[in-house]
Amino acid sequence: MNDEDVCQVDLEVCVECGICIEGWECPTGAIYQQKLTGSRAIRSVFSNPLSKHPGTGITGRGTEEMKTNDVTGRFDFGQVGIAIELGRPSTGAYFYDVQKVSRAVAALGVQFEPKNPVTELMNVQTGDIRSDVLQEKVLSAIVEFLIPEEKLTEVLRAVKQVSQEIDTVFSLDMIARLDENCFSPTLEVARHEGFNPAPSTKTNVGLGKISEGKVLA
């Protein structure tokens, strides 16, 4: 058999999500997971949801964010959580593009989420990402941070600007506490800046309780 008759995974663009093995069954066993070494190992952490990140302690590539805000109090009234999910959907992202975004928002003095795996790779003062991973491609990487509500306009403008400087896409999330009418003033700010909030949201309905004997740090 000639080389041209053989199908191969293109390892440059493969993000090591593992789904060719986990989700589908290869009838001949031709697809296998090679050992991931050096900086390449980071691809799996950010691409395969079954990989547990040592920093966050949870599987998946993000954090608990607002999913548990009713018990963590991570986001309060007057604060806004922003997550910039580079590579999502269906595109993937190199860390050099992640760095363009993290640098742009670091310059505005945002508070990066310490439990986020991208933050662990970053100088939080400058937004610089560890140089050894810049050429690694992942399925998605989330730049996640907290800002006071009065900074939202400035941040959204910077996010829109940097979106024109990257060679991939990102999905943009905005987290806020809701009033009794399920409204947040952040929606008006976003609309004013040319963003169109989708009708579908993730909503924490407030049923969480802190276990007896536990106190928030």
Next chain:
Amino acid sequence: MTHSLHRLGPKEDLQDDFVVMSMPSKGINDEGSAPKVKRHLALLNHHNPVNLGGLKVRNLYMKSAQEIIDGVPDAPSTFNGVFTNQGEITKILQELKEEELGLSVVISGLLETTKECCHKVGLQPHTANFSLGIWGKTEKLPEERVLSVTTMCGHGMVAANAVRAMVEDIKRGKDPRKAAEELARPCHCAIFNVVRAARILQEIADTGK
């Protein structure tokens, strides 16, 4: 990760797409949470979910509901059910409120509907995560309706090419529900809505877009 946010599609196409998620929080209420999560999933299972499970236990298209429930560990992970009917969401919220499991619960779906369901049972929504869209080199994205299917797995485990292949199979006579169930298998978190996916796959097969 915000894996159940950014489910793309027009508002009228999202009327039958709701994810109910529970999550114990690390260091706050995750110790000894397994029985509560099992109860949560069993409760969801009584309301005819079209998907059920989570990263730790997989989904209805890889395991039975009982295997999923039995496999729940003590872990700060998400556990999910997918529903197509607003009425079921109201009933589920009422039962979860009465059970007082103490787990954080998140509804992904139309905010108007979530608000209505919550208020009917006397719950005040606490925090929302809003999708402000997709930015950057959007010309790299797959076709819009293909994206409506792939974005039902927020971790990106459902590939655009797999969706296109299923559409071709449907054109050759494959049952769209079977095609949707095959696409649901790689979505580890069990948030892929097979009813909505089957409808969109048939639509793409019929219209070519």
